[in-house]
Every structure is written in C-alpha cells, then in structure tokens.
Amino acid sequence: MLYEALEAAGAKTQYDEHVERILSGVYGMELETTIRKELKEMCNLSEAIEEQALRKGRKAGRAEGRKAGRKEGRKEGSLLGDAARLVKSAEAAMKSFHVDLKTACEGIGASVEEYDRAAKLLGR
Secondary structure, three states: OHHHHHHHHHHHHHHHHHHHHHHHHOOOOOOOHHHHHHHHHHHHHHHHHHHHHHHHHHHHHHHHHHHHHHHHHHHHHHHHHHHHHHHHHHHHHHHHHOOOHHHHHHHHOOOHHHHHHHHHHOOO
C-alpha cells in the first residue's frame, strides 16, 4: 500500500513537471511560485473531478449490472419452470394413461424434441 502511494505521488510529480515543461516550452510561460501553486491546485481539482466521475460511473455500472442480472435470472427461472412443467406433465400423462412418450407429448401439446430439450435443461 505504501509503495503504491509513493508510486502515485511520483507519477503526480512527473505529471506536474510535464505540464510545467509544456507551459514554459510550448507557450513560453515562466511559472512563478504563485502560478505553480495555482497550477498544482488546478491539477488536484481535475484529479478530484475525474475520481468523482469514475465513482459515479462505477456506481451506475454496478446498478446496471444488478438490473441485467435480475432480468437474466427471471428469464432463466421462467425457462426452468416451463421445462419442469413440461417434463412433469408428460411423465404424469405416461404414468396415468399408460402411453408412450410420443403419445403423452401429443396429449399435452408438445413435441418429443421439446420434451428432450426440457429434460436436458433440467439435467435428466
């Protein structure tokens, strides 16, 4: 943790020096102590604004992820529920009416392929 803080401080110092070089080299501005101090404050402010924006973005991303996860969970739950009902109905029809799978599926309005997919989805 200490190493990371020192590394970040070094990067900050390098950035400040880079900005000073640009202002003096490209724009010919000589930075007085007062201006240097104001420049550092502006850089600190921009970093604070960036950090706040990142926090907001992460928060929004987590909220969006939770919403999408709930939606996906409902969809998967509904799919599993439908599969369970189809398999249960077909098996009940076979047992109650002493018929084969094809006839049971026809009786409940499903195909054998649908039954097979539902059974596979349920791990049967």
